[in-house]
Amino acid sequence: MIAHVRGVVEHIGLDSAVIDVGGVGYLVHATPGTLATLRLGATVTLPTSMIVREDSMTLFGFADADERDVFETLQTVSGVGPRLALAMLAVHTPDGLRTAVANEDHKALVKVPGIGDKGARRILLELGDRLGPALGGGTQAAPAAAGSRADVVAALVGLGWPAKQAEAATDEVIEGGAVDAEDTGAVLRAALQLLGGARRG
Incomplete structure (x- = not known):
């Protein structure tokens, strides 16, 4: 290892x-x-x-040992492989996941591509207290890598969203002007939040 x-x-x-x-x-x-x-x-x-x-x-x-430990713990849940575990950590920080589990907030997990309502509830049930208590990192999405619009779209597709949906979300964020279009990290975070909101709806 x-x-x-x-x-x-x-x-x-x-x-x-x-x-x-x-x-x-x-x-x-x-x-x-x-x-x-x-x-x-x-x-x-x-x-x-x-x-x-x-x-x-x-x-x-991983950024730190805690993120790695959470990644490995997530895979102890049936149906959660490394790709899905990584997607969960791309959308939520380790503490964000701990908070979601503690609050039984299945809607937070539905934000992750590849996780539906039924799957989110099962994951919460199986995780139980395996992740431990939150350490103070909140529930915000993890920061994103820099790059161009194409990079944002490709990153979203890599996390499991359909290309057309990824493109639409990216364009909506950029055209909305709420974030700096040159700050791709901010664009990706906003797109993740937008897509998560669409899943909730």
């Missing part, structure tokens, strides 16, 4: 980064919020979780 990687950021993509560790490039999948903290050429240490399958080994990286 690879508990963390420490190396130079060689590449930052929409849903992953390449970290050069002693001449070996590790492809690390991560949330937009974690990727937003990385800078090309900088040396970073990322807590990681490695998912081993019969035909693949996939490495996931």
Whole structure:
């Protein structure tokens, strides 16, 4: 098991980064919020979780050990795999998820693409107190990686929303003028909130 990687950021993509560790490039999948903290050429240490399958080994990286622990705990719930667990952490902070569980707020989980009302209620029931108490991080969505409009749309599609819905939400946020169109992190956060609201409706 690879508990963390420490190396130079060689590449930052929409849903992953390449970290050069002693001449070996590790492809690390991560949330937009974690990727937003990385800078090309900088040396970073990322807590990681490695998912081993019969035909693949996939490495996931996180902003801190707490996020990694929540990622791993989420996968103890039936039907929640690494992709869905990562999507949950892209929409909610670890404390946001803890608060949702504590308040039995299934609507908060329905904001995550791939989770319907029935699935959200089941996840809350199965999680119980496994995530522990909230540490004070609130329920806001995680920050997003920088980039262009196309990057925002691609990030939303990567999180599970249909392309047309992702494009419509992104355009609505940009045209609405409530956020700086050049601040793609803000655009992505606003689009996530908009899409979450649409699911509630």
